[in-house]
Each structure stands twice: as structure tokens, then as C-alpha cells.
Amino acid sequence: MKTSRRGFIAAMSSPAPSPADAAEQQHGHQHQTVPSDISLRVKSLESLLVEKGLVDPAALDALVDTYENKVGPRNGSKIVARAWVDPAYKRRLLSDAPRAIAELGFPSVQGEHMVALENTGKVHNMVVCTLCSCYPWTLLGLPPVWYKSSAYRSRAVIDPRGVLKEFGLDLPANVELRVWDSTAELRYLVVPERPAGTKDMDEEALAGLVTRNSMIGVEKVKSPTQRVVR
Amino acid sequence: MKTSRRGFIAAMSSPAPSPADAAEQQHGHQHQTVPSDISLRVKSLESLLVEKGLVDPAALDALVDTYENKVGPRNGSKIVARAWVDPAYKRRLLSDAPRAIAELGFPSVQGEHMVALENTGKVHNMVVCTLCSCYPWTLLGLPPVWYKSSAYRSRAVIDPRGVLKEFGLDLPANVELRVWDSTAELRYLVVPERPAGTKDMDEEALAGLVTRNSMIGVEKVKSPTQRVVR
């Protein structure tokens, strides 16, 4: 876990131990041998805020439960699956995402300020927030660490095809690539291509194929056969 | 010393203790209570390089002596003082600095790739290296920490008048300000204005007035009366 979040510290190309590495190691060791300083500080702040009556401890626990268990990419997957099976729904989703999302019974507020982007064989969309970490969390859950990383934020706009390659997607040169930098309150949901070999699958099964990363636009949805082969 | 080199860590505006501050303090304490890790690592590298015959220890000591005791702003000061007392010399310095510098008996190599910039009541020059720390060290000695700092490098080109104000120089709006970003092998020596009240001073006394910072262009040379008043 530390590794993935410290990607930006991967210093020079040579594996020579540099002072940077040493400092990192030292830092890492500290955090392993003594209780994490930040953890203690957060605990102390929480108890202060509770004692001051600024937050309700039960509400905090309910919030954690909500983000850990009640939101997540499956919300987005359902929308994508519906769009795959219902062309009229897809049209509504692409032209007025908030309304189309509300149709599926999600509270309408969730869909507000949402834009759906369709990936096809000719146009590929991917989403980034270069300035911070804006993300359609009401539909996809909280963003993964890589989405919030300096690596992704810096490179997605200047080297999007290189980034996609690292996700295993070698986009043909003739495909138009659209990178959406979420600088405002609009949130972007990518509707990936329906993969081959899914003709006989129902909506629920299709939703099970849709990955979070495909709705950010950094990978395609694999066909069920591909998944088996892997 | 730590303080001045850690200027860029001066975090938020509010004096609230932030986790950043805490981390800094922790780091600082470490360096006070145990021998500095970097110091040990440098020692170890030096002894390795000596043992391998890659460097001559006597040469290392001679180099330290040179930079600590044999180069410094007084070389630049002599050139400035000469330019102040000898208008023909000043013209030569401004049109062909390398040759004019060599005239004063400095090894000619020192003057190569040097450009002299004259500050007047109408035009003010200041020098920065936004990309690293390029500096006319053959004439001024090694650069001060502030010159190499992120603060100076980032701000000198976008907020030069703000930077000058922090050095105590409130440049009138009608003075043209020229910032020289040393991106190549050219090195810039600012010839500051000769201050008032120095008519009777000889060249050596004048050289004594010239400060390093005035030859970088971040301050003016104060007249001897000003110096006394302070």
C-alpha cells in the first residue's frame, strides 16, 4: 500500500541507494516501530471535536459505513448496463445524464452535474482532475489512490496514451482520444463499449462485467471469454 | 541557518500547528540529537573515493580553502569600483566584459561568458537562475542560500518588484526592471549605481562599499552616510 502511494518518490532510474531512499526507509521504519503519529493526532482531534459537540460520533460511524459499504462502482455499473441493453436509455443518458440517472431510482441529487461520455471504436474518453481529485463518487464511490496520485494527475493530460498503455490499453492511433479535466463541478461518467460475447447476458450479469476503471476511461470492459482466459 | 534554508516549508498563513510543522520539528530534533545521517554518508563516500584513488585528499582540502577563502564578492567589487572611477573602463566592461575583467589581472578564463549590466536611475537589472543555481561564482564566490532557494527562483521572474521590496528596495514604478534568467552559460554581473556622498573616496574604499547583493541586483549600494546612520 505504501508503495503504491509513494510512486512519486520512485527517484532516479538507477537502483543506486540514494540519500532519498535512505530517508524514505528511515521514515518508513519509524512508522512501523512506533504508533503512527498521524493516527494519534487524528484520534486526538476526533475526541476533541466530539467533546466540543461539533460532531456526533454515531454520525461519523454511519458515514464510514456509507462510504465503505453503500457507495461504490456498482452504482455506475448499473447505469452502464442499462445503457447497453436499452438504446433509448443510452440516448437519454448521453443527452441528459442527471435525468437518466434519476430514472434508475438513484436520488436525483446524485445525478446532478453529471455528464455521460460514450466510448466507441472511434472515440475514447478518459477522465482526470489535474488540480485535485474531483470524481463522480456518488456513482463510483471514493476515488482510488492512483486517480488522486501526482503521477496520474500530471500525465493524463500530456501523455494520455502512455498512461492508457500502463493500464494495458494500447489505443490505436486513429482513435480520437478525449481527456476530460474535471476542473469544475461537472462530473464525468464514461460509458465503456459493450464487449463482444455478451449477447446472451442479462442486465445484471452485464453490470457485473463493468469495472470502475472502465468508467474512468482507463481500460475497456473485457468480454467474459477474455476474463476466463486470463 | 536551518530556518533560512527551510523557507519554502513555511506552510500556511495561520500559525496553527499543522502536521507539517510537527513533521518538521521532529526532523529537526533528530538532526540535533544524533549525528547527521548525511554527514556520515558523505564521510563514507569521501573515504571510499580516496581509497579508490579517484580523488586526492590534499586537492579536496585545497579546493575547500579556495572556495572558503580565495573567491568571494570582493573580486566583483573591484571591478565595480574600477568602473565607477574610470568611465572608459566602464564602457569597455559593458561592451566586452570578458576582456575588461581580464584587464584587472583576473585570469582571463574567469571573465569568459560574462556580461556586465549597468543599473541606473532609469533601468534596474537583477539576476536569477530559475532552473538551478547559475551564478557568476568566479567573481562573486559561491551563491548564497537565498539565491538557490525555491522562493527566489520561483518569484524573481513573476514578482520581481515584490522580491526587491523584501530586500528593502522599493523600485519606483517608472524604472524599467530587467530580470535576467541565467538559463545558459552566460553569467551576469550587475554594476550597481555609485551612491551619493562618495566623491572623495578612492577605488579601494569604493570597493569596500559594494555588496554582493548589489551585484546580483537585489539591492542598491548604500552611501557611506547611510551606512553610518544604520
Added chain:
Amino acid sequence: MNGVHDMGGMHGMGPVQPEINEPVFHERWESRVYVLTRAIGAWRKWNIDTGRYYIERIAPAEYLRMSYYERWFARLVELLVKTGMVTQDEIRKGVPEPGAQKASPPLRVDGVPAVALNRNIESNIDRSVRPKFKAGQRVRALNIQPLGHTRVPRYARGKTGRIHRDNGVYNFPDTNAEGRGPKRQHVYSVRFTARELWGAQASPRDFVYIDLWDDYLERA
């Protein structure tokens, strides 16, 4: 501000490193920082733009050193003190000052479902605010260097694109972040060619869409 947070186009940040089976939170304290921030948000002592600004104000070396939720924690402490909700002394000691009145939290457990999935953004429909531009027009992102919060990335400044879509009316981050009013105005999705942004080496089939406010744009 031209901060290190504005990192679109930077090199040297390493490869993107997706994590398999990533948990929502990696450590307990991360989840607590997140929900404390959300729960304190219910006091409405600061808005989303101020919140973003106080992440950006973290000194660059610290910003890059910190993990995501370390930044959130730094911001929370900073804003709690700044708004007077807690004192520095209380932060230091971890207990309320003697005699401090106990408040009543605006977000209770029964309010969580309504709050947790709601971004709480006003409607973007406001016929009283006229757009300056319309779809299809060529625009240039202004070459401006705001010292405070702004949402026009540096890599777009001075660059020319085309209005792709009028997204409706939103608060203006630059003023809203500092309590100088929402200054509501239209936000457009603007389509830039990668070649305009990055030069001739970029693929002619790459485009970047950036959401930009009226005040960031001029006709081109």
C-alpha cells in the same frame, strides 16, 4: 495560485500505480479524517472552494510529501482554527478549553443518508445569468496568474480552444474561495487540441476538455 497542485503536464512523477483490490480506506485514521471533514462540513463554516484552496496552500514540499488524507487532515486543522471552531490550544491539548460551551452537531446519525451521497451543489440553471459565449465559438483561456484559488490550470492559459458545451451557472471559485462572493457565471466545457496545449509532437487525434468559467475566457 501557481502551486504544485496544478500539476497537469508535469514530468517526473513516476508511473501510475493501480492497486489490486484496493480498500476504500487503507488505514482507520484515513476514514476518520474523511468523515470528520464531511461532518464538520455540515456546519457550513466554509465552502467547497475554500476547502480546495486550503489544500493548495500547503507548502509545495509538504504537499508532495504528504499522502492524500494527510493533506485533508492538515486542511481540517487549519480551517477549524481559522474559523474559530477550535483553538490552537485545544488542538495541542486534545481537550476543550475549561468552561467551553458544548455545541450541538448539525449532522446527526439520522441525517447521514441524506448528506452522505449529496454533493450539495446549487442548481446550475439560472436564466438571470447570461452566458458570454456559446457552443462552437473559439475562445482563449486568459493568461492570468491569480495569487489565490483558481480553477484555470496553468497548462491551458493563453491557449485557444472551442466551446464544446455550456454547462450552466456555477459559483466562481476565485472569489468564492476567499469569501468574496459566489459571482455566479456560466461554465463551459472547452475543447483544446493536444497540439495547441503541448506543441507539434502531440497526437493530432488527442483533445483535452477543460471546464472553464466566463471570467477565464476571451474571444479568440
Added chain:
Amino acid sequence: MNGVHDMGGMHGMGPVQPEINEPVFHERWESRVYVLTRAIGAWRKWNIDTGRYYIERIAPAEYLRMSYYERWFARLVELLVKTGMVTQDEIRKGVPEPGAQKASPPLRVDGVPAVALNRNIESNIDRSVRPKFKAGQRVRALNIQPLGHTRVPRYARGKTGRIHRDNGVYNFPDTNAEGRGPKRQHVYSVRFTARELWGAQASPRDFVYIDLWDDYLERA
């Protein structure tokens, strides 16, 4: 590379903090790092552009965290290993590998005076290299995003200025840093208005002069 070292125009780095009676070196190890770098330089295993490049390659978070001479030390270690002058194992153990041949240093104490004050840069006069531009011409710094070492700062890219002076002929850093040849060419001092660089808010009486190579420029 668009690294954090390319910091012209950034905000948030704090005030400039001059130090009164600053020593040449603040700690002994700093002086040793500096002179070790100079003494090893006498082997001519890398050039000045490579040296700069290996400072820039330090990861951004580390670059900002490190003090100036910590960066120098990181670079020295990196390049010593990269050029095969020492092995990683030797660095780790602090002693030469068993059976390693002892070299003879090219810089001896008697050579110090000649070396210590000499920047060792070739002459910038070379009539065989023709300039592409001349003083007074309007030029634009190319909008390029080199992945490797480069000396055209980001804040100047795509911006238009005027050739102030032809400085003569120098190695081209972009190729020279990576051993792809010196590609010698003219370097010009180019005068940019602060308004061109930073927009209408800048003072009309502020100018930035940047030394730029032929390959960074086009007619404007």
C-alpha cells in the same frame, strides 16, 4: 523535462530569506560534497548538462525536501554508480571491492588553482556555426515538452520576444546532457515583456531576458 526544478512563476514557495553573515558552507559535509563533485569532475566522465540533468531527475517530492547540497550528494552518488566509477556495493560498504585497482586522481593539489576558478567552457566563438536569428528579430520560444534535460523554461514556451543579443555558440543542453552530441549552436539573449509572459496584470516596465538556443526558437 517539465520538472519541479523549472519553478519560474510558481507561487507558494514563501518569502526570500537572506541570511546575515552567511558562511560559504553551513556544515562541513556541504563543503565536502561540493569539492568531491569538483574533484570527480576532473575525470570528465560527465558534462555540465548531464550534471544538471541528474539534479532535475530527483523525484519532485525529494527535490523540494532536500537542501541544495543534499541534491548535490544524491547526484554525485547516482553518477558515480551510473558511470561505473564505483559500485553500489562499494557505496553501501564504504570500501573498495576486494582486488579493486587503485586509480590515480587527475586532479592533484598542485592542479587546484588552475581548476578551482575555471568554468572550463569552450570558446563561444565559432564562425563555422551560422546563427538562425539576429538582434532585433521577433522570435517565439517553441511550445515543446522535452522529456529529458532542457533549458527553455516552461514559463517562456509559446511566448514571443525579441532577440536582444547573439551570445555566440554553445553546446545544446538537450542532446549534450544525454551524450547525444554537443550540437553546437547560437544562444541568444531574448527579451520578453512581463505582460507577454504573465498577462495584463504585469508591470509594463518589467522585462525578462532569457538565454535561448537556436533550436528553441522560431520566427514570430
